[in-house]
Amino acid sequence: MKKLLILFLSVILLTACTGEKDGDERGQKETNTEQSDSGEDVVVDDKDAEDAENNETKDQQLTEEEAKEVAKNYETTLVEIYNSSVDNFRIPGFQSIEDLVTHLNRVMHKEEANEVIDLRFKEENGDVYFLPMDAPQYFDDQLPYEFREKSKSEYELIQEQNSDFHGHNRITYTLFNEEGTWKVKDIVSEEVK
Template identity: 30%
Template sequence: MKKKLLFIILLLLLSLVLMACTQNDTDESETEDPENEVEEPAESEESSEEEIPTFNEEQAKEVLQDYRDTFMSVIENTEDDGALTDYDSKEALKEEFMTIMSEELADSYVAQYFEEDNGRVNVVPTEAPVWFDEEKDFSFEQVNDSEYEVTQEQSNELIGNVRMIYVITLADDSWIVSEVRSENLNEENNQNGQEDDQASSDENNSDNNQETDTAEITAATAEDLVKEELNISENSDIHVVMDHQNDDGNFVVQVYELVSNGETSHTATIGWYIVDQADGTVEEM
C-alpha cells in the first residue's frame, strides 16, 4: 500500500514538472513571436529631409552689413603706399571674400579693386561698390526657398540715381551675397520724359534756329548743350545725364561711362557740369 501511494505521489510530481516546462516553453515562444514584437515607427520622409532655414528682412540686413564690413576691413588695413597688410596674394583675398560672397562676385571684386605685384596686393584707386543703406527704404522679395532679392534706390552726385539689387542665396548652410546689379534710373526717367521735354521745348521755341540764350533751358536741352560742349555724339557710349538742379536753379549734369566687370557694373565719372538755366552757359564743376 505504501509503495502504491509513493508511486502515485511521484506521478503527481512528474506531472507538475512537465506542466511547468510546457508553460515556460509557451512563454518563450510568445516572447520570440515576431508578430507580437512592437515595431518602432519608421522615421517619416519629411523629417529625414533637410529643412531650409528661414530668412527674413533683419537677417538680410545683417548679411549685407557683413558683406560691406568684410570688403571695407580689407581696404582699411593698408600701408601708406596702398599695399594690403593681411594678404599677399589675390587668391588669399578671394578666399576671404568668399566667406560672405559667391565665387563669381569675389572674383569680380578682386579683379576690379586690387592688383598683385611682386608678392604684394595693392588697392586700385577707384569708386567703392554701392553699399546697402540701412537707413533708407528697401524692398525684400523671396525668389525661391534659397534665394532672396533686396532692392533699394540710391542717389548721389557720384552714382546718380540708381536702383541697386542685392541677391542673397543660401550656400553651405550660410547666407551670402551672390550677385549685385544696378539699374540707372536717370536713363529711365529721361526716356519717359524725353518726349514731354521736347514738346515743351518746341512749344516755347517757335524758331528752331533761335539763339540758345533766348530759349528756355530744360533738362533735355541742358544735356544737349553739354554734349555739344564736349563733342559727344548721339551714338557714343558716354552717358550725359541731368542729375538735379542746384539752389540757383541751374542744371547739374553728370558725364560718365558704365564699366562692366563680370556680373557687376559701376559708373566711372568723367566730369560734372553746370548749365546756366538762363543763358545755357556750360561750366565744369
C-alpha cells in the same frame, strides 16, 4: 587726406560697378534612403523624408533682419580691407589674390569675390594692392528697400539710391545659402530713368 578721399570713393563705387552673372544653385534632392552610422543604406518612408526636407527648408529661410546683416557684413568686410591698406594701397595679410578670394568667400559667392577682385585689386611681387577708384554704393538700411524671396534658397534686397556722384540707381543684392551660411551672390546696379 587725399588718400582717405580716394579710399572713401573706392568703397562707394565697388558695388555700383559689379555686373550680373550666372551662379550655381545648390538644390536639395529628396531621397528615400539614408546612410546609417555603419555606412549601410536604410530605407526611410516618404513622410520622414518630407519632414526632414521641411526642417532643412525652415533652417534655410532668411529673415529680413538677417538679410540686412548679410549686406552689412559684405560692406564691413570690404571696408576693413580698404582701411587696412598701408603704403601705396598695399593690403597687409594677403600674399596672393587666392588668399583674398578665400577671405571674401566668407561673405560672398566666389564668382562675386572674383569680380570684385578683378575690378579693384591687383597682385604684385607677392603683395596684394587695391586699385584706388570711386567707391561703391552699399545697402543703406535707413533708406526704403524691398525684401523678397526669389526661391527657397535665394532672396533679394532691392533699394533705390540717389546721389550726385552715382546718380539714381536701383541696386539688387541677391543673397543665397551656401552650406548653411547666407552670402551675397550677386549685386546688380541699374540706372533709374
